[in-house]
Amino acid sequence: MASAVGEGALHAAISELQAQAGEAKVMFASVSSAEQLQGMSEVLNLIRTLDQAMVQFYTLVQTLKVLEITTRIESARLGSAGTGFTTLADDVKSLATVIAEHTRKIGDHSQLLMNQVASARERSQKQLSAQERIVVEMFSQLFSGITELESMRADSASLVLDLARGSKHVTESMGHVIASVQFHDITRQQVEHVEKILDQAVLEMNKRPRDEGELALGAWIRDVLRLQAPQLRQAQEMFRRAVEELISNLSAIGLNIEGLHGKITAVAYADKRDGSSILDTIRRHIAQVMEAMRTTSGHISETSRTMSRMADTISTVNTFVRGIEDIGAEIELIALNARVTAAHTGTQGRTLGVIAMEIQSLSVDARTRTGKIAEILTHISTLADRLSELAHSSDVSELVGGIQGRFETVLDHLASLDSELGKNIGHLSELGENLVTQIRSMTSSIHFHGQVSTLLLDLEKEIGGLEDKFKPFAEELDAARQPEKLRDQLSRYTMDSERLVHLAVLGQHEDTEQNSDVNLFGDNDVELFDDNVELF
Structure with missing residues (x-):
């Protein structure tokens, strides 16, 4: 389409039409009735x-x-x-x-x-x-019609360039959406980390003889539980926001394509007016x-x-x-x-x-x-x-x-170019409509984030309930805490978001330069899914 409405055949045909009209005007003016x-x-x-x-x-x-x-x-x-x-x-x-x-x-x-x-x-x-x-x-x-035709061709050429840029933007946006689908791996990894530390806690309870270091073990298990509830809450929030962002991005792409579709239909330089074209x-x-x-x-x-x-x-x-x-x-x-x-x-x-x-x-x-x-x-x-x-x-x-024969030849050529351009416009229009339909169908069918969020919140609630059982023994357990084991846990995290939760929950008892005023669930400035994130 860019080739059709640019400086190629269409431009040459309009220039030929202009020349033929000029020749006809000169010839008509030579038919002097005044003399x-x-x-x-x-x-x-x-x-x-x-x-x-x-x-x-x-x-x-x-x-x-x-x-x-x-x-x-x-x-x-x-x-x-x-x-x-x-x-x-x-x-x-x-x-x-x-x-x-x-x-x-x-x-x-x-x-x-x-x-x-x-x-x-x-x-x-x-x-x-x-x-x-x-x-x-x-x-x-x-001449006014020919000028309008040339103006429409120039506008069409500009619109086609806009269309090309818009299509590139849609492609890039779709690439970001595809890249953002990694969120399920991030959430899975966070849940697995919670699962591993809980499994470790169960294992240590089972292998340690009764009455041997129960306070230290209890303090450590309480701290583990205290850490896992917000980790699950963060995983739930991040997962929900990621899916909602995915839906939002897909919807934005759909709107962008609809805008492009409007430009596509405007590209037709022989726009019909009252059933007739220019x-x-x-x-x-x-x-x-x-x-x-x-x-x-x-x-x-x-x-x-x-x-x-x-x-x-x-x-x-x-x-x-x-x-x-x-x-x-x-x-x-x-x-x-x-x-x-x-x-x-x-x-x-x-x-x-x-x-x-x-x-x-x-x-x-x-x-x-x-x-x-x-x-x-x-x-x-x-x-x-x-x-x-x-x-x-x-x-x-x-x-x-x-003269009329030459005019007809140029006009037939223009009509042929118009027909070819119309086919391309129709094809692009159909592609755009189909893509918008697919996106709407996809976004309307995405509900799994609600199910996952519900499960994660239930797990968080259950872990919170277990943690509550340790409250009557808070003073004894605080005295028996094992910070070195928690520091070891901190080193096992693969994502900064997990480290931030860990440090925020425990009041930054570890040696760190992190700010204690950390907002876990409302910091929109945190880039969660950057292309450079190492998932594994």
């Missing part, structure tokens, strides 16, 4: 300029109509001399009609252009707004980003198609503009013909000559105006081509699949 939006605004301004320029053609048409009427009036005034001007008036009328028709069609197509660009611009505005939201929200959520959340964020990129690509493709339709519309408008240019040339021919006809009529045709000059002026005006319109259309066409190229270069729909 397209600006270009469309320029196109809309040019179309408005085109409309304003086309208004002047309506004035041109009105002027032609006035010239046509004036020509007819002047032709009628001249009578037979102005017959040729009737044809001139018909030509001017025809040209005015054609110019009006072309102007209307150009206006219609200009409105079509306006609608196409306005619609595309509105979509681009929405796209730009959505794109900003995606960059700010979706990618933020995605990996599921990240996968959902990635799907949202990919869908947004596809949607954006769709908008861009639609913009590209709009630009293509604009190009077709502009081509059609150009056709009408060229028609107006051709009409300008025809107007110039009509004006020239009118001047020739006016010259033939002499002085009477001077008015028609003025009309002919006005018609010629209109031809120049028509050409100038169509030139400006052609220039506007050229600008629109150039912008449309640039926007179309921009839309084509910004179309990342073919790249989205590859």
Whole structure:
């Protein structure tokens, strides 16, 4: 588990996920709608300029109509001399009609252009707004999820180290518990010492002739009994405390393991929340980003198609503009013909000559105006081509699949690592639960210390009863004591605790530096079961 959540495969997979998310963000940011939006605004301004320029053609048409009427009036005034001007008036009328028709069609197509660009611009505005939201929200959520994943991995690595230290502590604690089980040997040894000295007392009573040194023997037996009762009490207390400490230590180990079990379950870095893991959340964020990129690509493709339709519309408008240019040339021919006809009529045709000059002026005006319109259309066409190229270069729909595929590969790898880690966690959890169950079962079944304590206390009471029988003879027995034999007994003890009891009971009559104020049964500072205790 330490290898899984450390600097190994999991860390590398999260780093790869981070890199893929960064690449996707850069690619998405490169799909710039802002430049397209600006270009469309320029196109809309040019179309408005085109409309304003086309208004002047309506004035041109009105002027032609006035010239046509004036020509007819002047032709009628001249009578037979102005017959040729009737044809001139018909030509001017025809040209005015054609110019009006072309102007209307150009206006219609200009409105079509306006609608196409306005619609595309509105979509681009929405796209730009959505794109900003995606960059700010979706990618933020995605990177936040990845950061959380890395944070959970780091926390898991730390928890695993805690788990390792905790497991080591449990092992050491169990070792101490196993070592402390030696208490039964210590208690057995103390009881055997009591048994041996009592057996010795019985043996000496049986082998010594009656009335021979009875006081000395009685004094020694009384002192032996006086020593054995507290020795048994100490053995009982030590045994009881040792077993209770064993139970307490085992229970503490059980609690420690339960704490470790809590950490084990917390190690799962893909912690489920509302039925979904952090990996599921990240996968959902990635799907949202990919869908947004596809949607954006769709908008861009639609913009590209709009630009293509604009190009077709502009081509059609150009056709009408060229028609107006051709009409300008025809107007110039009509004006020239009118001047020739006016010259033939002499002085009477001077008015028609003025009309002919006005018609010629209109031809120049028509050409100038169509030139400006052609220039506007050229600008629109150039912008449309640039926007179309921009839309084509910004179309990342073919790249989205590859990006999502790489994301899926990394996520599947992370899911595999998560599954493996989950199995290890489950196994450790099961081991911990089983161990706690075993410890609880063991500690709840330990009662023998109560039975042993009862037996030892009964023995102590019985020995105390025997000692009480010597009280009527206390003065005689005190005078006949044999301290050298008791000193010999002191030297036979194998444990300091026995020596302390011996010296405390007898009031430290022997030559020793021990303090007389010895607490036999409440000194918690005495280390009874140190590893260096020599039992035998």
